[in-house]
Amino acid sequence: MDTIRAFSRHPSGMIGLAILLVVLVLAVLAPVLYPEDPWEMVGRPFAPPLTDGFLLGSDTLGRDVAAGIIHGTRVSLTIGVTSTLAAVLIGVLIGAMAGYWGGRVDDFLMRVTELFQTIPGFILAILLVATLGPSLVNVIVAISVVSWPPLARLTRAEFLRLRGREFVQAAACQGETPLQVVLRHILPNAISPIIVTGSLTIASAILIESALSFMGLGDPNAMSWGFMVGAARTVIRQAWWMSVFPGIAILLTVLAINLLGEGLNDTLNPRNARSGRH
């Protein structure tokens, strides 16, 4: 309860939460607000905003930009959250093993993590999606494969810090199995920085997704913001609105999540507040 109260007094965190709630409501209401398929050509192509009944204009094929943005919200949020959950799972598993066992296991796992941080993640994601085929699942796989290293490093550091603490040793002495010690004593104490980093990972996942679909590697059946900007790129001289509005949608959503994450960081980890990310 204290945490909730502290968070409610965090101005930028609350702004982030407010924007995010609006985005969530729009995502939920998408089928009500724009019941027709966002791929449907519903009017004159190249209609500027507020003409022909288009709030945000129409695109090169006469599709409604506003409908595309609202439906794209669902795609971006789904991919952002799902790929982050997968990345957290991989990262925590690897970080926990490295931090708990230490020694050679730690050495090996950290080498692997370091390698993944050396490889340009975005190019790896492109390669993965291009090889496995552009589908929602493969995009999620690709994003989680390139997003887990910071989470693994963080979890490892937390486990190293907690492993030697007295309450953990006491639990081990009482005959709890390593799994019980990890799940009941170490992980609960390491969870709040993981939550914070995880929330920021959602934001970067949404950015990676938008860049992938900008490059033409999104799921061809899912209307997404990056795809809209990518498709409008070549006509930017004639039709600014086609690329400006979807970009603002990305900007606002990612900004909201980052603000929320920073708010969570300041309230959940008051000691290392404002220590920056990664």
Added chain:
Amino acid sequence: MTTSASGAQGHRGIAVALAILGWAAKFIAVVLVIATFAFVLVKAAPGDPAQVMAGQTGAADERMLAQIRQEYGLDKPVIVQLGTHLKRVLTLDLGFSYRQRQPVSTLILERLPATLLLTGTAFLLALFSGILLGTLAGLRAGKWSDTLLTVISLILYAMPVFWLGLMMVLLFSVQLGWLPAFGYQTIGVTMGPFARMLDVASHLVLPAVSLAAIYLAIYTRLMRASVIEVAHQDFIKTARAKGLTQSRIITGHILRNAILPVVTIAGMQASALVGGAVVVETVFAWPGLGRLTYEAVMQRDYPVLLGIFLVMSVLVIVLNLVTDAIYRLIDPRVTTRATN
């Protein structure tokens, strides 16, 4: 891993040799692992590997497929195939693009200079302007500079780099008409070498600034915090008490110490920078490896994609080496930077 340089000259020589050896070992290991990874990926791709290598759109005829199968030894056991593959990579043979009918290394070498120019410019621009602006903001530490920097970096952090690029095109090219929006140089005009250089530079401005913007914001913020922290330490008070001038204190004492964390972070972000270049090149039709990536994606040209992946990873390692060198230049105590 950190060794002290305070020893005799011989020790220093050994330490440097060890560092170079360690770096070379890491380099080869990374290349081999990436090559193995690429191999596994092609194996994991749905469909016939020969078909995959030829490009998925089905343009390959039976004779070409047979040739690919023979060339890559696809009829041999997997482990033998992997061995052949790694041997090729180590001899800088990146394979053949069946779509473009050229060796991959030729295609990549053609595009590499443009990418090096773009990423190099963006990297140095972000680093030096970040250090400069951050120092100015830190020396005149006040609430407004902090707030302004925080807001700018928050917004840049949330902005997809391709969209930032497009918005810059919209503003500086379409609206104001100051700078060219696309390409590497003006085509179809003959000009002298100096005019040509200026022409390329004017084409470089928008992509380089788009790519550098977010890092510029990060480094400025970091440098500001670092300058403020160093400026309050005791040795600065000593320097001031000694009667050193303000400019000597700033250049000789504060900057030297405050730059170190910025350089470390810059090295860590090299891989993100190189990834960003792919998107920026796509936006600005910059004829580098990023643009080649886009074309290869469109044509599902795997040999080219795998080659780019390998070369870009090497580029990250080189950028890491550059930041390492800068670090050493600033802080002579460090001979080998600790890896953790």
